[in-house]
Amino acid sequence: MSNSPAPEIKPVIGIIGGSGLYDIAGLENKEWRRVDTPWGAPSDELLFGTLNGVRCVFLPRHGRGHPIPPSRLNYRANIAAMKIAGVTDIISLSAVGSLREDLPPGHFVIVDQFIDRSFAREKSFFDTGCVAHVSVADPVCPRIGDVAEEKLKELNIAFTRGGTYLVMEGPQFSTRAESELYRSWGCAVIGMTNMPEAKLAREAEICYATVAMVTDYDCWHQDHDSVTVDAVVRVMQQNADHARSLVKEMIPALGQPRGLCPAGCDRALEHALITAPERREPALLSKLEVIAGRVLSSFDN
Ligand SMILES: CSC[C@H]1O[C@H](OP(=O)(O)O)[C@H](O)[C@@H]1O
Ligand SMILES: Nc1ncnc2[nH]cnc12
Numbered sequence: 223m224s225n226s227p228a229p230e231i232k233p234v235i236g237i238i239g240g241s242g243l244y245d246i247a248g249l250e251n252k253e254w255r256r257v258d259t260p261w262g263a264p265s266d267e268l269l270f271g272t273l274n275g276v277r278c279v280f281l282p283r284h285g286r287g288h289p290i291p292p293s294r295l296n297y298r299a300n301i302a303a304m305k306i307a308g309v310t311d312i313i314s315l316s317a318v319g320s321l322r323e324d325l326p327p328g329h330f331v332i333v334d335q336f337i338d339r340s341f342a343r344e345k346s347f348f349d350t351g352c353v354a355h356v357s358v359a360d361p362v363c364p365r366i367g368d369v370a371e372e373k374l375k376e377l378n379i380a381f382t383r384g385g386t387y388l389v390m391e392g393p394q395f396s397t398r399a400e401s402e403l404y405r406s407w408g409c410a411v412i413g414m415t416n417m418p419e420a421k422l423a424r425e426a427e428i429c430y431a432t433v434a435m436v437t438d439y440d441c442w443h444q445d446h447d448s449v450t451v452d453a454v455v456r457v458m459q460q461n462a463d464h465a466r467s468l469v470k471e472m473i474p475a476l477g478q479p480r481g482l483c484p485a486g487c488d489r490a491l492e493h494a495l496i497t498a499p500e501r502r503e504p505a506l507l508s509k510l511e512v513i514a515g516r517v518l519s520s521f522d523n
Contacts, residue, residue, distance in 0.1 A: 231480050235278040235473050236309035236428070238300070240316040240415065242458030244282040247466045249273055259302035260509035261347070265290055268307055273470065276477025279307045283316075283415060291393045292414035293342045301422040302347070306512055310488070311366055311476050312423055314432040315465055317454050318387065318411035319395075319440035321404055326436065327457045330374055330381035330464070331411055332367045333432040334360075337404075338417040340391050345418040347425050347513045351503020354425065354494040354514070361420045363487045366431035366476065373471040379464050385410025387434060389417040395449050401442040412440055426513050429487040433468065435461050491517040 237246060249271030256267050269280040281300060284290045304312060318331070325331060348354040367383065374381040388404045390396060392414035396404070404412060411434050423430035437457040441448035482488055491514055507518060 231310060231482070233276070233310045233477050233480065234308045235276060235476050236304045236307070236312040237278060237280045237469055238312060238314045238419070239280060239282050240314075241284065241288065242317060242455060242462060243315055243465055244286045244288075245269070246278075246280050246469055248470050249278065249280070257303040257306055259299045259306060260512065261298035261302050262296050264299045264303040265295060268303060270307070274474040274477070276473050277308070278473055278477075279304060279309050293391060293393065295343075295415065297418050297422055298344055298347060301419065301426050301428070302512060304423075305426045305428060309428055311363070312428055312430045313366060313370070313469065313472060313476075314416060314419060314430060315469070316413050316416055316432060316434050317437045317458055318413040318434040319438050319449055320436045321388070321401065321409045321412055321440060321442070323443075325382060325385070325410060327438055328380065328461060329436045330379055330468075331385045331434040331436065332370050332374075332381060332383045333387045333411070333416070333434050334362055334367065334384045335386040336361055336389055336417055336420060337386060337407065337409060338389050338421075340389050340414075340417050342391055343418055345421055347422065347510060349506055351497070351501075351506040352495070352510060352518075353497045354491060355496065356421075356424050356490045356494045358421055358424055360485065361424065362431040363429035363483060364485055365483060366429055369472050369475045370431065370433050370468070373468055373475065377464070377467055377471065379468065382410070385434075387416055387432060388412045390414055396440060398441050401440045405442060411436065424487065424490050427488045427490050427516070429483050429485075433465075435465060437461075
């Protein structure tokens with residue numbers, strides 16, 4: 223065991239804004255800047271700024287004006303751009319449908335698990351020529367969840383800590399049979415975007431947590447109409463102030479200098495690489511430098 227002191231990390235907070243959240247309030251020194259990555263361009267320029275002296279970077283997940291559907295998002299570029307921008311912690315904000323009676327529209331859920339039913343997306347930075355298998359047994363960072371919980375309480379916003387987010391491919395909403403199936407699996411909420419986003423953040427060793435904002439009861443609830451985009455947008459407009467206040471409170475708290483993440487999200491690649499150094503593909507390795515340079519440069523993996 224090493225006796226060296228825990229490094230002092232100055233966090234940079236990334237915020238990925240979902241449907242209805244295309245900007246964040248209160249940022250100082252704001253600047254939209256293009257960030258290119260070895261996996262192509264992210265959904266939009268990134269908004270750089272500071273809040274109470276904490277550096278933050280905002281990305282509208284679908285782009286400003288929402289031109290990109292869930293299956294066409296370049297999830298790898300989005301996470302790689304955050305990594306290149308120096309982001310250490312990501313707050314993912316998402317509109318979701320509720321799969322439980324006790325999670326009504328307007329309610330917030332601090333997600334702790336996912337079931338990934340997406341299938342038409344690139345899910346890893348690694349590939350033939352450099353294979354890695356990270357653990358996503360606990361796919362979100364509990365430290366970010368703790369801060370979300372504390373701030374939601376202070377702001378008096380109704381929320382639930384914990385719940386499984388079912389990730390569907392979309393873009394069509396679910397059939398009633400699918401919705402009932404996911405309910406029978408014990409899922410709390412449903413959306414189309416948080417995977418592979420969370421898996422890629424783990425590969426990039428960025429702490430990541432989802433605050434889901436319920437906008438509808440999907441299509442299973444007999445007393446509520448089936449979800450429509452209009453309904454999602456209407457509830458998100460009502461919720462947007464809550465989401466903005468939450469982010470504004472979370473950033474200064476998460477931005478305090480700290481040591482390594484106790485949950486180990488920032489060391490996820492240690493012991494994850496399996497390809498022998500002599501079988502690694504140089505072209506892929508050079509792409510991976512921005513994501514995995516920390517572990518690839520040490521040859522004893
Ligand atoms: C506009 S309704 C469906 C859309 O909203 C959610 O997006 P996000 O997670 O980015 O808030 C859902 O996943 C769908 O992409
Ligand atoms: N019911 C639903 N299904 C999938 N994604 C959603 N986003 C918001 N509501 C949703």
